[in-house]
Amino acid sequence: MKARHFVLFTLLSLATNTFAQQCFTPKDGANKYFVASLDALVENYGKYGWIDFYICSPAFDTTFALTVEKEQLICKKIVSAKWSRIKKMPKYKTARWVLPISIDEYRVLDDLLENATITANYFSYFVGIDGVTYYLGSSGRLVSSWCPKEGTLPYRTVKALDTVCLAVTSNDTALLQKQLAVCRGLAIEFRLHYPLSYFYPSLSYHYDYSRSKKETKVFSVVLSCNYGLLKVKQFVDTDTNVSYRDFRFDAGALGDSMAVWRRELFLSEQENRISIFLSDTSGMRCRVDSNREVTMMLPKQRLNREILFAASHLPTGDYELSPSGRWIPIPEDRYRWWPSPINIFFS
Numbered sequence: 001m002k003a004r005h006f007v008l009f010t011l012l013s014l015a016t017n018t019f020a021q022q023c024f025t026p027k028d029g030a031n032k033y034f035v036a037s038l039d040a041l042v043e044n045y046g047k048y049g050w051i052d053f054y055i056c057s058p059a060f061d062t063t064f065a066l067t068v069e070k071e072q073l074i075c076k077k078i079v080s081a082k083w084s085r086i087k088k089m090p091k092y093k094t095a096r097w098v099l100p101i102s103i104d105e106y107r108v109l110d111d112l113l114e115n116a117t118i119t120a121n122y123f124s125y126f127v128g129i130d131g132v133t134y135y136l137g138s139s140g141r142l143v144s145s146w147c148p149k150e151g152t153l154p155y156r157t158v159k160a161l162d163t164v165c166l167a168v169t170s171n172d173t174a175l176l177q178k179q180l181a182v183c184r185g186l187a188i189e190f191r192l193h194y195p196l197s198y199f200y201p202s203l204s205y206h207y208d209y210s211r212s213k214k215e216t217k218v219f220s221v222v223l224s225c226n227y228g229l230l231k232v233k234q235f236v237d238t239d240t241n242v243s244y245r246d247f248r249f250d251a252g253a254l255g256d257s258m259a260v261w262r263r264e265l266f267l268s269e270q271e272n273r274i275s276i277f278l279s280d281t282s283g284m285r286c287r288v289d290s291n292r293e294v295t296m297m298l299p300k301q302r303l304n305r306e307i308l309f310a311a312s313h314l315p316t317g318d319y320e321l322s323p324s325g326r327w328i329p330i331p332e333d334r335y336r337w338w339p340s341p342i343n344i345f346f347s
Contacts, residue, residue, distance in 0.1 A: 022152060022153045022154070022193060023116075023119050023120055023121050023123070023153070023154070023190075023193055024116055024117070024119075024120040024136060024143035024144060024145050024154055025120060025121070025122060025143060025144055025145060026120045026121070026122065026141075026142070026143055027135065027142040027143055027144045032089070033089070033090070036089055036090060036092070037055075037057075037063065037078070037090075037092065038055075040076070040078065040092035040094055041053075041055060041063065041064070041065035041067075041076045041078065041092075041094065042055075042065055042067050042076075042137070043067045043069075043074050043076070044067055044068075044069055051068075051137070051138070051139060052067070052068035052069075052109065052110055052113045052137065052138055052139075053065055053066060053067050053068065053113075053135075053136075053137045054066040054068075054113070054134070054135070054136055054137075054158075054161040054164075054165075055134065055135040055136075055137075056132065056134055056158070056161075056162060056165075057132065057133045057134070057135065058131075058132045058133075059131055059132070059133075062077055062078055062079070063077070063078050064076065064077040064078070064165060065077075066161060066164060066165050066168065068106065068109045068110060068113065069106070070103060070106045071100060071101065071103075071106075072098050072099065072100050072101060073098070073099045073101055073109075073164070073168045073176075074096065074097070074098050074168070075096070075097045075098075075099075075165045075168040075169050076094045076095065076096050076097075077094060077095045078092050078093070078094055079093050079094060079095050080092070080093040081093070097168050097169045097171075098168070099167065099168040099171060099173070099176065101176075105176070105180055108180045108183050108184050108187070109164070109180070109183060110138075111184075111187040112157070112183045112184075112186055112187040112190070113136055113137070113138040114138045114139065115187045115190035115191055115194075116136050116138070116143065116154075116157060116186075116187075116190050117136055117137070117138040117139075117141035117142070117143045118138075118141065118194065118198070119190050119193040119194060120141070120143040131146060131147040132146075132147060133145070133146050133147075134146075134148070134154070134158040136157075136161075145158065153186065153189055153190065156182075156186060157186050160179050160182045160183050160186060161183075163175065163179045163182075164176060164179050164180075164183070167179060188269075191266060191267055192267070194263070194266070196259055196260075196263060198226065198263075199225055199226050199258075199259040199260075199262040199263045199266065200225070200255070200258075200259040201223040201224055201225040201230075201232075201251065201255050201258045201259065201262075202223075202224050202225075203221070203222070203223055203249065203251055203255075204221075204222045204224065205219060205220070205221055205222075205249075206219070206220045206221075206222060219235075219236050220233050220234065220235050220236075221233070221234045221236065221249040223251055223254065223255060223258060225258045225259065225262045226262050226266070228273065229262065229265075229271065229272075229273055229274070230258060230261065230262045230265065230273075230274050230276075231273075231274070231275055231276065232254065232258065232276045232278060232303075233275070233276070233277055233278065234249070234277075234278040234279075234300070235277070235278075235279060254300070254303070257305070261305060261308055261309075264309075265309075265312065270312050272291070272292040272293055272294060272312070273293045273294070274293075274294045274296070274308070274311070274312060275293070275294065275295045275296070276296045276297075276298075276303065276308075277295075277296065277297040277298075278298070278299065278300045278303070279297055279298075279299065280299050283297075283320065283334075283335055284297065284298040284299070284302060284320065284321035285297050285298075285318065285319065285320050285321070285330070285334075285335060285338075286311045286314065286318070286319040286320075286321070286327055287317075287318050287319070287338055288311070288314045288315065288316050288317060288319075289316065290316055292316070294311050294312055294314070295338065296308075296311055297338075298321060302321070306325065307321065307325060307327075310326075310327055311327060314327055317329055317332075318330050318331070318332050318334065320334065
């Protein structure tokens, strides 16, 4: 029995160790000394805190950081620190390098930092004093990794970002392009670690003014998923004696399906907004605008994965759903009224 328990414990330890190595660890309660180093090294501090950055902080060497902005990369390195006896805080002197980038290049690094920080977890048990600590920041999230094991996802991430820093300090655009390809692949790997709960929809009720001349109340029920990138909205006409508190909508299987659909769209890098209006209509239609935002209108019973994913891959234009379930191009003026994505995302 003891031998069996030992084997089980060993397997669990190995499994935990393997899983832990694939993600960073959330960093809590940054002290004032750490914040002082952030102020010195990271430049894009604003109303919502530091947005996108990477810091390499060795125990016995110089700390350096990469700030990711939409038009440039900024690398800063601490060259000296003077301590104030009065404030008992260090005052840093830094060296600074800048490399211009395009918006597409910015998005690659922004995606990597976002995915790496969102998927961070507390399963790592590694602790230590000496060594190198790496920090990643994105949209107010701060994560870290202490001496990540060679070959793991955090290890490959910090090595790629180290090389991006080298590209900035040496003004090497060819090296930057090579590393951006690596960063793009790492971001995709991090996406696999997003939990399904991240994509599960939230349910909300809204009052809409009547869309016709008749005196009716129109309540819209919205199932939103993953920051509004996939929304389903249903309009329901009611009499004047009904309030939204009396109205009920059972998300049921549709809510579960939305989470699975949204995760699959996310993993396939389909990041465009998709608005779906559920309405009993004979004209089941779809519009894809110039920004690749998709607007669909069809009955609830016709909504399924195949129709959704087919619409997400359509080129810009207007479409109608055939009896066989295929999207067929139609003239823009076939229908007088089209639902607006603005109405569904901001109502």
